[in-house]
């Protein structure tokens with residue numbers, strides 16, 4: 001299975017990939033292979049952690065290169081609040097100051113996910129919608 005370039009919408013994603021590999025992350029504008037390491041988990045920062053940390057942590061653009069001759073399996077666990085939650089989340093107050101004003105407005109988790117669902121994987125970041 002391949003996946004086009006995207007960042008995950010959740011808080012963090014924990015990934016287990018098999019020995020086939022194929023996952024790449026965008027680092028300094030270059031696609032870099034993430035080589036499979038037996039027993040290792042990959043932890044990706046998602047957009048929601050970027051929003052709540054007010055850009056202290058930046059979500060990672062990644063993609064999966066498919067090889068039509070070899071099948072590949074991966075297990076992804078997406079961590080975040082319940083996607084139906086009406087709870088509002090924004091940049092964490094303790095991180096904010098005069099020098100570090102909020103870069104995003106708060107959003108209800110369910111509104112955030114319904115926006116992402118409607119938007120689809122169009123290559124743009126959902127965070128643009130919440131940028132102040």
Ligand SMILES: O=C(O)CCC(=O)C(=O)O
Nearest residue numbers: 003008017023064074076
């Ligand atoms: O299969 C992988 O290694 C990554 C999958 C992925 O990026 C995703 O499910 O969001």
Ligand SMILES: [Fe+2]
Nearest residue numbers: 006007008062
């Ligand atoms: Fe992903």
